[in-house]
Amino acid sequence: MPTAAIKICGISTPEALEAAIRARADHIGLVFFPKSPRAVTSADAALLSARAEGRINRVGLFVDPDDALLAEAVAAARLDAIQLHGAETPERAAQLRSRFGIPVWKALSVASAADVERASAYAQAVDLVLFDARTPKGALPGGMGLAFDWNLVANWKGPVAWGLAGGLEPGNVAEAIRRTKTPLVDTSSGVEIAPGVKDADRIAAFCAAVAGA
Numbered sequence: 001m002p003t004a005a006i007k008i009c010g011i012s013t014p015e016a017l018e019a020a021i022r023a024r025a026d027h028i029g030l031v032f033f034p035k036s037p038r039a040v041t042s043a044d045a046a047l048l049s050a051r052a053e054g055r056i057n058r059v060g061l062f063v064d065p066d067d068a069l070l071a072e073a074v075a076a077a078r079l080d081a082i083q084l085h086g087a088e089t090p091e092r093a094a095q096l097r098s099r100f101g102i103p104v105w106k107a108l109s110v111a112s113a114a115d116v117e118r119a120s121a122y123a124q125a126v127d128l129v130l131f132d133a134r135t136p137k138g139a140l141p142g143g144m145g146l147a148f149d150w151n152l153v154a155n156w157k158g159p160v161a162w163g164l165a166g167g168l169e170p171g172n173v174a175e176a177i178r179r180t181k182t183p184l185v186d187t188s189s190g191v192e193i194a195p196g197v198k199d200a201d202r203i204a205a206f207c208a209a210v211a212g213a
């Protein structure tokens, strides 16, 4: 089985960016959601992006964004992909893919088999679906370190590329890959020492665990 691709989400400092690159992650996530402890401004993102150019893929994370926010962020951070982590419909996702001309990822919050089945509706609208844990009402829609039942997506063979997120960390990511055969893993709080504070050693350990899975 090929090694799973790795996204380290919530990068907000040059040190964390360099740690992700050193560890050979494939993607970084830049969070454009002001309520997140990992949120970056377009100006921060532009600086990080310039440093990342040609070294790692830059994914912008948004929660029900309006077009103005997207246009500013995509241009400032020269994003390689857009991740939608709110209640965006397939129609909205398709509209954004066509408007911005870069890949669109759609996160789906999962608590049951029916949640996984929702992925089919996005097959023509997005480039990848990201299965993540459902978070409690009123909490952030992601980045909470919560996992869901991996059996729900074990060996998933849907009509669109996919990835696994939610509560992944150095100690459980190999098991998650073994059980689900996911082609991509995405982590945020699992490689932090406090909300929003990335740890280079944990990033390295996470990527080493993926490589060894």
Ligand SMILES: O=C(O)c1ccccc1N[C@@H]1O[C@H](COP(=O)(O)O)[C@@H](O)[C@H]1O
Pocket: 009, 010, 029, 031, 033, 036, 037, 038, 061, 063, 085, 132, 140, 141, 142, 143, 144, 145, 146, 147, 165, 166, 167, 168, 186, 187, 188, 189, 190
């Ligand atoms: O990271 C955030 O702050 C965030 C905020 C709002 C929506 C999504 C967010 N992060 C995404 O959630 C997954 C799971 O996070 P975790 O690993 O369980 O902490 C993460 O990979 C991001 O894609």
